[in-house]
Amino acid sequence: MRKFIATAVLALTFALNASAQLPSVTLKDITGKTVRTDTLSNDGKPFIISFFATWCKPCNRELTAISEVYDEWREETGVKVIAVSIDQAQNINKVKPLVDNNGWEYDVLLDPNSDLKRALGIQMIPYVLIVDGKGNIVYKHNGYTDGAEVELIEKVRELQK
16 A cells, blocks of 8 residues: 555656646737747747736736836846737737737737637636746646736746756
């Protein structure tokens, strides 16, 4: 029984630490250009993917909070933020005005059919992933509370050690 428990704990630890790659889903960016998600990168540096919707107040608070420190983050770590809207097709025209009005300097992708959201098994937004410089998903978090962006940058800093 002890061997079984030890093996189960080791397997679980490995599973939790094993990093997954981004699935291959074809989306469009905010300008209409086609983007394959498995090719997203940041020149060998980490990047953050934040799933949001125009109607999601916590999502918008999170992206606004990140925006306030984004220049410092980029200067310090080179991190890039990619915001993925899950707004459905009938609301997709609200995404660009929201991004522009908030001055968000993120790459913005549109996932109107929730293809990427579904491929990653995401149930709720806001949802954030950190992808390391090799393309591995190394951190996942859902929900937002004020100050949660501090944990995000700490995780990015850890990747640089």
